[in-house]
Amino acid sequence: MKRRDFLRISAISGTAAALPGCGGSDNNTSSVAEAPQPKVVVLWNTAALAAVRDAKPGPPMVARSLAVIHTAIYDAWAAYDAVAVGTRxxxxxxxxxxxxxxxxxxxAMSQAAYAACLNQFPAQKAxxxxxxxxxxxxxxxxxxxAQPEGIGNLAAQAVIDFRRGDGSxxxxxxxxxxxxxxxxxxxAPMNPSTVFTGTTPMSSFPAPDHWQPLTFTDGAGVTRTPGFIAPHWRHVVPFAMTSSSQFRPGPPAALNTPAFTAQAQQIVDMLINxxxxxxxxxxxxxxxxxxxLPPGHWNLFAQVISExxxxxxxxxxxxxxxxTNAVFDAGIATWECKRFYDYVRPISAIRYLFNSQTIKGYGAGGPPAGLVDISGSGWRPFQRDTFPTPPFAEYTSGHSAFSAAxxxxxxxxxxxDAxxxxxxxxxxxxxxxxxxPTAPVTLSWATFTEAMEEAGMSRLYGGIHFADGNNAGKDIGKKTGAQAFAKARRYWEGTA
Structure with a gap:
């Protein structure tokens, strides 16, 4: 049983009894007693996540697709609320x-969800x-x-039409x-690609503080050198941000500074221990x-809260x-930063800084073979060989931003926060x-903050990110999350 199976929640049936409302109108249904209705939002969220797993898009695309789907569902729902207004x-x-x-x-919500899901993932129609x-x-x-199905199609089509020209x-x-x-x-990357399972010569680092593509063999046995995923994402129209660069942080550690070396040494030491x-x-x-993917992970947590x-x-x-719109904006802000700084991943920085040195790390056998003396030019993160490092720049951390949002x-x-x-x-x-693990390990989170902090640190443990990338990503996520929630609330309160 893999990690995603621990959290997946099946769509369940429940009643439509009124619950207090987070600012929305709860007195918006007929006074006539109605039969219990299925929890359609959870059901369609489950379907959307199944499509994500099957289609395998990049993280920012996942965030956008989930936002499109749930915005269409919301806009259809708003037509039957006393005060809420739709986004389009x-x-x-x-x-x-x-x-x-x-x-x-x-x-109405189901028809809107169907139309939006099909637009985002046409190959997953089944x-x-x-x-x-x-x-x-x-x-x-x-x-x-006059028909709820018509409302669903009208709401979804308006969202689809708007997003067709959003820069994605x-x-x-x-x-x-x-x-x-x-x-x-x-x-175009400033460095040539390097083979993950090999060593990287100094000649492969014309720009040591910039992103470098990796060549590796994927789970299907295909040798691949993925390009930078979505370098154009800074041009995507956000939900609540005034611009994609609104929350851009200051620069990461500069090349040839003590901070640049220290952050790499921290990752080397961390993986040893x-x-x-x-x-x-x-x-x-x-x-x-x-x-x-990271954006969908928090949709699973939302299903936990719904239950x-x-x-x-x-x-x-x-x-x-x-x-979903908060996470969508977090992705836009993060990818704007990734493209703007085009910053080096730990694997390249460590291979550059410790190129001629002997250090402790994972050798040709990878993590299963344990730590051995290796040349710094061949350092590896604690990751599967079939997906060693995500193909885009390091600064800032998408995991941290998505999770904080x-x-x-x-x-x-x-x-x-409970x-x-x-x-x-x-x-x-x-x-x-x-x-x-040698015995089962339980990860537990008393608060959302604990889960967010652990998600960010996980990328350091995996050798994927530096501490500054994590911290800056969390800051982006908190700001985009707060701003998107405030705007979403104005929509359902009818004041947007």
């Missing part, structure tokens, strides 16, 4: 009070067809606002290749291929709307070293 059509879709039933909201079938609904082509290049129209999400800014628990933390939070606090659809739609929204929405969740890593289940 404002109050133009608002239905009369007699139509504001839980059943109509479920149909997943979304199954979700509609589970709900007993047929896919509708109606745009009639989802449809590939901005490049000759037509490849979805392809870069159209002409980015990793405990089993720290290795579990590194892998639990890695969120690499075949997972829901813990017995949310109905009205509360779920607001929570996921705020959460997610924690900020969950704190704000629930009114408390989380009370845990995950157990089974014995001998780590991908990087299948002999570990």
């Amino acid at each position: 059509l404002r109050g133009a879709l608002r239905r009369p009070e007699a139509e504001r039933t839980a059943a109509n909201k479920v149909k 997943i979304f067809d199954k979700a509609m079938s589970q709900l007993g609904f047929s896919v509708s082509a109606s745009f009639d606002p 290049n989802q449809d590939g129209s901005l490049t000759a290749s037509g490849t979805p999400y392809a870069d159209y800014t002409g980015y 990793l405990t089993e628990k720290q290795k579990c933390i590194a892998e639990y939070w890695a969120d690499g291929p075949n997972s829901e 813990r606090d017995k949310h109905d659809n009205d509360k779920d739609v607001r929570l996921f709307f705020a959460l 997610g924690a900020e929204v969950l704190r704000s929405f629930t009114g408390s 989380f009370g969740h845990s995950a157990t890593i089974p014995a001998r289940s780590l991908i990087a070293d299948s002999s570990l």
Whole structure:
């Protein structure tokens, strides 16, 4: 059982009973008693995350897709609320009070979710067809606002139309290749690629403080040299930020300074002294291929809160709307910073700084073979050989930003930092070293802050990020999270 299985929550049925509201209107349904309605927001979130695992997009694309889907769901829901306004059509879709039933909201939200999911993940259509079938609904082509299915399509289409020109290049129209999400800014790395399993000569570092591509063999046995994922992401229109650079931090440690050497030495020393628990933390939070990736991780945590606090659809739609847009903005701010500084990853910095030295580290056998004396030119992080380091610049940490934004929204929405969740890593289940842990390890988080802090530190334990990248990423996430939550709340309170 892999890490993502510890948290995955199946969509469950629940009632649509009114719950107190986080600022939204809770007196918006018909007074006529209604049959219990399924928790459709959780169901569609589960479907969206399944599509993410299957499609394997990059982290910022995942954040955007989840925001598009949950914004479409929110906009459809808002049409049946007494005060909330949609993000695109404002109050133009608002239905009369007699139509504001839980059943109509479920149909509208489901149709909006289906349309948005299909737009974001067309190759995963079977997943979304199954979700509609589970709900007993047929896919509708109606745009009639008198029908809930029509409201769903109208809401989703407005969001899709807006996001079509948001700078993400989802449809590939901005490049000759037509490849979805392809870069159209002409980015090129300043360093040549280096082979992960080999050594890197000094001649391969014309720009030692800049990002360097890695060549490695992936899980399918294919040798790959991935390019920088989404270097154009700074041009994507955010949800709440005034610009992609609004929260850009100051620069990272400069080349040929004591701080530059010290941060690399810290990672070398840290990996030599990793405990089993720290290795579990590194892998639990890695969120690499075949997972829901870092942005989706916090959607899983939101499902935990939905179950813990017995949310109905009205509360779920607001929570996921705020959460996904906060994480979306965190991704834009982070990738703007990654492109602006184009900063070196630990693997390259360490191979450059300790190139001719003998140090302790993982040799040709990787983590399973243990620590040995190696040439600094061949240093490896504590990662699986099939995905050694994410293909984009180090500064700042996306994990830290996504997690801080997610924690900020969950704190704000629930009114408390209390989380009370845990995950157990089974014995001998780590991908990087299948002999570990020697006994089950339970990771627990009393608060959202603890989970956020551990997520950030996991990237240092894994040899992926420096401390400054973690700290700056957390700062970005806290700021984008607070700003996005405030804007989302204005939408559902009708004051946006």
